[in-house]
Amino acid sequence: DIQMTQSPSSLSASVGDRVTINCRASENIRVYLSWYRQRPGEAPDLLIFDAASLETGVSSRFSGSGSGTDFTLTISRLQDEDFATYYCQQTYTTPITFGQGTRLDMK
Amino acid sequence: EVNLLQSAAELKKPGESLKMSCQASGYRFTDDWIGWVRQMPGKGLEWVAMIYPSDSDARFSPSFQGRLTISADKSTNTAYLQWRSLKASDTAIYYCVRPIYSRGYYFDRWGKGTLVVVSS
Numbered sequence: 458d459i460q461m462t463q464s465p466s467s468l469s470a471s472v473g474d475r476v477t478i479n480c481r482a483s484e485n486i487r488v489y490l491s492w493y494r495q496r497p498g499e500a501p502d503l504l505i506f507d508a509a510s511l512e513t514g515v516s517s518r519f520s521g522s523g524s525g526t527d528f529t530l531t532i533s534r535l536q537d538e539d540f541a542t543y544y545c546q547q548t549y550t551t552p553i554t555f556g557q558g559t560r561l562d563m564k
Numbered sequence: 565e566v567n568l569l570q571s572a573a574e575l576k577k578p579g580e581s582l583k584m585s586c587q588a589s590g591y592r593f594t595d596d597w598i599g600w601v602r603q604m605p606g607k608g609l610e611w612v613a614m615i616y617p618s619d620s621d622a623r624f625s626p627s628f629q630g631r632l633t634i635s636a637d638k639s640t641n642t643a644y645l646q647w648r649s650l651k652a653s654d655t656a657i658y659y660c661v662r663p664i665y666s667r668g669y670y671f672d673r674w675g676k677g678t679l680v681v682v683s684s
Contacts, residue, residue, distance in 0.1 A: 458626075491670040493609075500659055500674040501609065507667050544609055548668025552625040553611040 459483050459547050463556035469564040474535045478559045480528045480545035489549035492521055492530045495558075496541040505530065506548075532561075566590040568598075568660045568675035575681050576650050583646040584678050586660030593641040594618040597663040600634070600645050601671070604656045614663050615643060650682045 460483035470476050480490065488508035493501040503512045505521035508528060518533045532539055540563050545556040571585040588598060599614025613624045617636035624632070633646040645658065660675035 487667070489668040493671075495609075500677055501671075502674065503670060503672050506664075506670040506672075510666075512672065546609075546670065548666075548670050550668070551611075551623055552627070553669060555609040555611070558608045 458552055459486060459550065459554050461545055461547055461554050461556040463543075463545055463559045465559060466557065467560040467562065469562045470535055471564045472535055472537065475531065475533045476535065476561065478530045478532075478543050478545075478561075480523075480530070480556050482526045482528075482547055482549075485525050486547045486549035488524050489547055490521075490523070490528050491546045491548060492519075493544045493546065494539070494541045495544065496538070501544065504543075535561075566662065566673045568662065568673055570658075570660050570675040570678045573679040573681070575683070577684055578652055578682055579649050580682075581646070581648055582650055582680065583644055584658060584680070585642050585644050586675055587640065587642045588662070589641065591662075593636075594638055597665075597669065598636065598643045599661050599663050599671075601659045601661050601674075602628075602656045603659065603677075612658070613645070614661075614669070617643070650680075652682050652684075654680060655682050656680060 464479045490508045492505040495501040509521045542558045569587045597614045600612040602610045613634045615622045615634045636643045657677040659677045661671040662673040663669035664672045
């Protein structure tokens with residue numbers, strides 16, 4: 458199975474800040490990577506697919522980059538609704554696997 | 565609008581069986597895969613399985629293969645996930661998802677989740 462490792466596991470930030478979350482795959486997954494946000498008590502929702510493609514309806518404050526084994530999710534101008542847990546997911550092969558999550562808290 | 569309507573929460577005893585459902589609407593059910601993701605209490609996301617309703621082709625995570633059955637009813641646009649014998653470790657929220665193929669399968673729609681509690 459492909460292992461996905463996110464860093465950091467948690468971080469604190471303030472409204473208006475810019476934050477970066479990293480995701481590393483245990484082998485080359487090209488650009489077969491998605492990002493999800495899960496607000497407390499809710500189901501996850503898709504933010505980014507194919508490493509850098511913004512899902513329809515998602516704010517342009519979210520952006521993704523990377524290829525191969527190293528990927529980044531950047532959130533600019535943090536808003537209240539962004540304080541949540543974020544997961545990366547490799548879609549290169551089955552079993553589909555997720556990172557362990559990065560919890561973004563309000564400072 | 566695409567919607568995945570999941571069945572209600574379940575409280576079961578170890579050894580009991582369970583069949584949960586996910587009714588899809590807003591798209592052609594037989595055109596896309598439909599699947600499940602598990603989230604154990606306080607933990608992350610794990611892909612469980614998915615099925616292509618048109619021909620019932622199914623894919624499982626090795627972690628779940630052999631313990632679960634996935635099926636789909638084209639007449640009611642409903643997918644099912646079934647256990648023959650539950651364990652306490654099956655306690656989790658199970659999300660129904662729609663996998664979309666681009667570069668691999670990502671999940672563009674999620675149901676609200678079905679909470680399963682297995683306790684004696």
